[in-house]
Amino acid sequence: MKRKIALALIGMMALTTLAGCKSESKEAAKEAASPTNTIFTGELEENVTIQVLENDTAISKGYFDELIKAFNKEYEKYGITAVDANMDQYLDLANDGPYGYGPDVLYQANDVIMQYAEGKHIYPLPVEQLDCYSQIPEAAWKAYQVDVEGNTYTCGVPVNVQAPMLYYRTDLLPEDWKSNWDDNKNDVPDMVENWNDMYAYSKEIHEANPDKYGYMKSLYDVYFSSGFLFSYGGYIFGNNNTDTNDIGFAAGDANKGAWVLSQLASNMNEDCIDDTITTNAYSKLADGTYFATLSTPDTYTTFYDSLVEEYENTDMTEDEAKEKATENLVMTSLPKLPESGDLSEENPSLIDTKTMGGVNGYAISSYTKCPNACLAFVDFATNYEMIKLRNEKLGIAPAREDVAEELGGLSKQMYENLEKGNVVLMPSIKEVGQIWTPGQTFFTDLAKDSFRPESEKKFKDLDALKAGLEDMCNQISDAIHTLE
Numbered sequence: 001m002k003r004k005i006a007l008a009l010i011g012m013m014a015l016t017t018l019a020g021c022k023s024e025s026k027e028a029a030k031e032a033a034s035p036t037n038t039i040f041t042g043e044l045e046e047n048v049t050i051q052v053l054e055n056d057t058a059i060s061k062g063y064f065d066e067l068i069k070a071f072n073k074e075y076e077k078y079g080i081t082a083v084d085a086n087m088d089q090y091l092d093l094a095n096d097g098p099y100g101y102g103p104d105v106l107y108q109a110n111d112v113i114m115q116y117a118e119g120k121h122i123y124p125l126p127v128e129q130l131d132c133y134s135q136i137p138e139a140a141w142k143a144y145q146v147d148v149e150g151n152t153y154t155c156g157v158p159v160n161v162q163a164p165m166l167y168y169r170t171d172l173l174p175e176d177w178k179s180n181w182d183d184n185k186n187d188v189p190d191m192v193e194n195w196n197d198m199y200a201y202s203k204e205i206h207e208a209n210p211d212k213y214g215y216m217k218s219l220y221d222v223y224f225s226s227g228f229l230f231s232y233g234g235y236i237f238g239n240n241n242t243d244t245n246d247i248g249f250a251a252g253d254a255n256k257g258a259w260v261l262s263q264l265a266s267n268m269n270e271d272c273i274d275d276t277i278t279t280n281a282y283s284k285l286a287d288g289t290y291f292a293t294l295s296t297p298d299t300y301t302t303f304y305d306s307l308v309e310e311y312e313n314t315d316m317t318e319d320e321a322k323e324k325a326t327e328n329l330v331m332t333s334l335p336k337l338p339e340s341g342d343l344s345e346e347n348p349s350l351i352d353t354k355t356m357g358g359v360n361g362y363a364i365s366s367y368t369k370c371p372n373a374c375l376a377f378v379d380f381a382t383n384y385e386m387i388k389l390r391n392e393k394l395g396i397a398p399a400r401e402d403v404a405e406e407l408g409g410l411s412k413q414m415y416e417n418l419e420k421g422n423v424v425l426m427p428s429i430k431e432v433g434q435i436w437t438p439g440q441t442f443f444t445d446l447a448k449d450s451f452r453p454e455s456e457k458k459f460k461d462l463d464a465l466k467a468g469l470e471d472m473c474n475q476i477s478d479a480i481h482t483l484e
Contacts, residue, residue: 040126045370047079050377053087053103055360061301063393071380080373093121093365104368105377109358110143110156114428117146117155122363123371124153125378132157132382135400139418143359143425156363157378158399159387160298161414163357163423164224164334167285167303168192168292171328174201191292194336194350195260198292199343202267205291216268216290218277219261219447222439224294227355228257229469230424231337236356236435241427247476249439250469256341258446258465263343265450273447286310297410298360300331300395331395333413341462357423359399431480438475442468 054064068082075081085103093102093116102121106113116122127133127141136158144156173189174181181190181197190197191214202214219225226234226249233252237244248254271277277284281293286306295303307329311321334355338348362381364374380386387398391407397414398404404411417423426432445468449459459465 039123039371040375041372043372044075044078044080044376045373048081048370048373050080050082050105050368050370050374051085051087051103052082052377053085053091053106053108055107055298057298057302057394058107058390059084061393063390066389066393067381067386070386071377074380075373075376078373080370080376082377100367102365102367104365104370104374105362106365107159107360107362109162109360109426110158110428111358111426111432113156113361113363114144114146115430115433116363117153117428118430121366122155123366124155125157125364125375127154127157130157130375130379130382131384132379132387132400135384135402137399137401137415137418139425140359140399143428144361144363146428156361157382158359158361159382160360160390160396160399161357161418161423162296162298162360162397163414163417164227164294164355165297165331165410166192166292166334167281167295167300167329167331169285169288169307169328170330171324172288172291192330192332192335194338194348195264195353196338196343196345196348198335199263199267202264202291206267212289212291213269214267214291215264215293216277216281216284217264217272217294218275219265219272219443220275220440221278222436222443223356225261225443226439227334227353227424228260228337229254230257230354230356231351232256232341234469235424236432237427237429241425241432242429244429244431244480245477247473249435249476250466250473253341254469255462255465257337258459258469259341259462260337260343261443262446262449262459262465265447268450270451273444273451282306294334297331297397297414298394300329301393303331304329304395331410333410333417352420352422354422354424355417356426357418358426361399434479435476438472438479441475442472 052068058064064084071082087103091102093106113122140158140161141154144154144158145152146155177189182188183190191201198215205212205214217224229249232254234254234257235248235251238246238248265272277293281290281295282302283306284290285293285303287310304325307325308321311324312318316324334353336350337353338345339351340348362378364371364378368374384400384402387400387403390396391398391403397411401415404415414423446459449457459468
């Protein structure tokens, strides 16, 4: 690995609008980011320790340990050591960083990282000099870009694409699925290809056994539920997610998406009202209580481990349990939706299901004392070998196209969905933080409606759903503009 990782950023004089530097005070930080200062000189700071904040799953599954061991071996001759920052995954860099409590390098979703860019808490990076640069598509880089005085700066390095995926158990399919649940004879069960058949199968399962369920997911989770709105014309903010005066969760026929969610909830239990299903899905899918759920690619190993443990409890050997779990646990793209929004419609015209998504990646704190060593770590962590290992350990959809291309399957499919616009990336502006609470309020109320007596239901038709979504948009607008 070359010692000189990067050249100085062209146009570094604009850094005064974006970045600070770790020192004894905020004023000293501003001084360090003066137009004459060049942060990424390519000269590694020697005999330093880099505090890295990683994803909790990456730590628990052993990936992070392998990453820092490999990096530390590579950079031992410079006295550079990367360590676990041992901080909460969701720390507040804006408040902790200026006082020396934040990490040097952090791994987060693009919406979180880019909130720090506006507050000058992370550095713009010379990403063109990184090994991964040419392998990451423009759509992923855009998630980490900010425009300042006519110049575009990139403040993070994509690692993996996140979007909801369908998880289900093939050994929970009906024995006759090939004859009764494969109308197009493509050897893929109909219930995982379209939501109408998923709805019908979920109803069949629950009616046969009240303790069993088909598709289960917390409506409360805005990240997963909002995609149904997007599928029918909804969006987050206007003008490519930059115009916070244009809030679009109620736009187009988004109320049809809300109707779909309401229909799906009718075959669930009241756990869908809050976040219960999100937290218990691993064990419930493993013990057969649930047939299917939604989650992100990086949770595959958690579902897998839970299923292996469940099989081992039936007196299988570890090898037998792993083989059976590999065979029966499937992660796939989301089923298609009926254009009408009616899940009971026979022979519906189908449309793609859109999802909210994000790009997780690395950023470098503007309060670090060793930016060049940090950049070396980011370069190492996003090289081909480490991203491929991350996939093997965690099941992520890699941001590097060369790795995705080699893996094929879902990784390649996710890229296609990103390019087609079926993965709607979370806005990289701070105002996105105001969508969650109003969204949770609406989706919670929508879920409750399935368990209310007919006379007390709030959302009896599409007009009522439209009004509910418009109220949600108004709440988001009030939250955003009250803060200004």
